[in-house]
Amino acid sequence: MSQPEKALEEGTQPQEDAGTASDEAMRDFVGYSLKRAYMGAHRNATEALEPFDLRVRSFSALTLIVANPGIPPSRLAEILQIERSNLVVIIDELETRELISRSRDPQDRRRFALHATLCGRQLQEKAAAAKSARQEEIISRLSAGEYEMLKSLLRRIEEGA
Amino acid sequence: MSQPEKALEEGTQPQEDAGTASDEAMRDFVGYSLKRAYMGAHRNATEALEPFDLRVRSFSALTLIVANPGIPPSRLAEILQIERSNLVVIIDELETRELISRSRDPQDRRRFALHATLCGRQLQEKAAAAKSARQEEIISRLSAGEYEMLKSLLRRIEEGA
DNA sequence: TATTGTTATACTCTATAACTATA
DNA sequence: TATAGTTATAGAGTATAACAATA
Numbered sequence: 001m002s003q004p005e006k007a008l009e010e011g012t013q014p015q016e017d018a019g020t021a022s023d024e025a026m027r028d029f030v031g032y033s034l035k036r037a038y039m040g041a042h043r044n045a046t047e048a049l050e051p052f053d054l055r056v057r058s059f060s061a062l063t064l065i066v067a068n069p070g071i072p073p074s075r076l077a078e079i080l081q082i083e084r085s086n087l088v089v090i091i092d093e094l095e096t097r098e099l100i101s102r103s104r105d106p107q108d109r110r111r112f113a114l115h116a117t118l119c120g121r122q123l124q125e126k127a128a129a130a131k132s133a134r135q136e137e138i139i140s141r142l143s144a145g146e147y148e149m150l151k152s153l154l155r156r157i158e159e160g161a
Numbered sequence: 162m163s164q165p166e167k168a169l170e171e172g173t174q175p176q177e178d179a180g181t182a183s184d185e186a187m188r189d190f191v192g193y194s195l196k197r198a199y200m201g202a203h204r205n206a207t208e209a210l211e212p213f214d215l216r217v218r219s220f221s222a223l224t225l226i227v228a229n230p231g232i233p234p235s236r237l238a239e240i241l242q243i244e245r246s247n248l249v250v251i252i253d254e255l256e257t258r259e260l261i262s263r264s265r266d267p268q269d270r271r272r273f274a275l276h277a278t279l280c281g282r283q284l285q286e287k288a289a290a291a292k293s294a295r296q297e298e299i300i301s302r303l304s305a306g307e308y309e310m311l312k313s314l315l316r317r318i319e320e321g322a
Numbered sequence: 323t324a325t326t327g328t329t330a331t332a333c334t335c336t337a338t339a340a341c342t343a344t345a
Numbered sequence: 346t347a348t349a350g351t352t353a354t355a356g357a358g359t360a361t362a363a364c365a366a367t368a
Contacts, residue, residue, distance in 0.1 A: 023240045025228035026221055029292065030300060030308075031202035033315040038199040039242070040322025041192035057335090060187055067186035074349055079184045081200070083337065088351060110344045110349045131190065138321040139191060142314065147191070150314045153307060154194040160299040161201025218358090235326060244360060249328060271326040271367045 030157070041138060048134035052127040053097075057082075059127055061090050062116065065100050066124045070113040072105065099123060195318070202299060209295035213288040214258075218243075220288055222251050226261050226275045227285045233272040260284060 026032040045056050054062070057080070064076060077087040091114070094100045099120030105111040116124065139147055187193040206217050215223070218241070225237060238248040252275070255261045260281030266272035277285065300308055 021225070021229035021232045021236050021240065023225060025224050027312070029206070030296060030312065030315075031199065031206050031217070032221065033312055033319065034195065034199040034202050036242070037315040037318040037322070038192070038195040040319050041195050044322050045190070045192050056192070060193065063186050064182070064184060068182040071182045072349075075182050079182065081197070082335090084350065085338085085352075086336065108345070108349085112350075135191065138318055141317055141321050146314060149310065150318070151188070151191060151194055153303065153311045153314070154191075154198040156302055157198040157299055157311070158194065158201050160302050161198070161205050233326080243358090245327065246329075246361085247359065269326085269368070273327075 034157070041135075044134055044138060045131055048131045049127055051130070052123060054123075054127055058090050058094060059124075059131070061087070062094060062099060062120060062124050063128065065094075065114045066116040066121055069115050070105075072111040072113060074111070076114065094120070191318070202296075205295055205299060206292055209292045210288055212291070213284060215284075215288055219251050219255060220285075220292070222248070223255060223260060223277065223281060223285050224289065226255075227277045227282055230276050231266075231274040233266065233274060235272070237275065255281070 023032070042056060045059075049056065049059050052059075060080060061076060064079060065071060068075075073087055073091060074084055076091075077084045080087070091100070091102070095102055098117055101115050101117055102112045103115065105113045142150065184193070203217060206220075210217060210220050213220075221241060222237060225240060226232060229236075234248055234252060235245055237252075238245045241248070252261070252263070256263055259278055262276050262278055263273045264276065266274045303311065
């Protein structure tokens with residue numbers, strides 16, 4: 001489809017001038033553009049969640065617990081694609097702040113069932129609204145159709161990788 | 162444009178069933194999909210570059226040095242959006258492997274001018290070809306038009322953030 | 323006084339192994 | 346024997362402060 005070497009051969013000719021240095025040579029690697037877009041969105045989200053004392057990952061965990069009451073940590077780790085061992089500290093913090101509760105699953109006492117508390121649901125709702133409002137600043141330049149297209153294309157990239 | 166809370170209210174109704182747990186509640190946050198697509202692409206790229214003993218970041222640095230001969234580390238750090246102090250170790254490794262060379266800029270002796278060696282250019286070319294071939298596996302499901310659209314949309318997300 | 327490259331350091335994120343309790 | 350949760354730890358990646366050389 002695209003030849004990344006192209007930029008080096010015909011596009012920007014290598015020049016002995018540091019002032020004109022650009023990242024054009026990396027732009028044919030879609031991962032490069034993905035990373036930069038992700039980094040920008042992540043910075044944006046981090047700032048939006050800061051007033052709620054939530055990091056992006058703890059917000060994601062809280063949101064998924066609100067949406068999936070009773071979810072066990074193992075399933076949550078699987079969805080978030082992080083190690084169970086690394087999820088523990090996130091859950092610990094959410095529980096300490098009384099945003100979620102841990103209770104043993106009666107069917108399988110190895111498992112915990114995670115539930116958001118009323119306080120947790122309320123915080124999640126406010127944080128989600130703030131995050132959405134902030135996200136609007138980024139995607140306001142896209143039409144509704146373009147936004148749906150972007151999500152669809154990202155989904156296909158994700159599934160292909 | 163989109164209301165992330167929607168999924169919780171009308172889409173997937175919170176069910177006391179861990180088996181049906183999904184990440185649908187996070188899908189209205191474009192950063193979530195961006196991260197997953199980026200992570201997949203990064204894993205893919207890491208694997209493609211492994212035979213060349215290059216990490217994604219050192220490949221990016223080498224590629225930009227090949228494309229921009231004489232670029233100083235400060236400009237390279239700026240383009241890659243990393244701290245100068247963290248770039249030092251990357252440049253050190255590329256120089257130790259004799260893929261690039263450091264020489265003082267005669268105009269401004271504070272600066273270095275970075276150049277790829279012949280060996281460095283050859284390795285970059287081979288690695289870029291392997292990375293592109295591997296990338297094809299991901300984007301082969303997209304038409305040429307969709308691929309260009311994706312890159313354009315990512316660019317606009319990046320610029321808006 | 324400001325900038326470039328550098329070192330040292332700390333903090334976050336991620337990955338792995340081993341343990342316990344349950345199945 | 347296998348799985349869920351947990352602990353400890355090591356490795357990346359990232360951010361900050363301070364310094365020497367140069368402008």
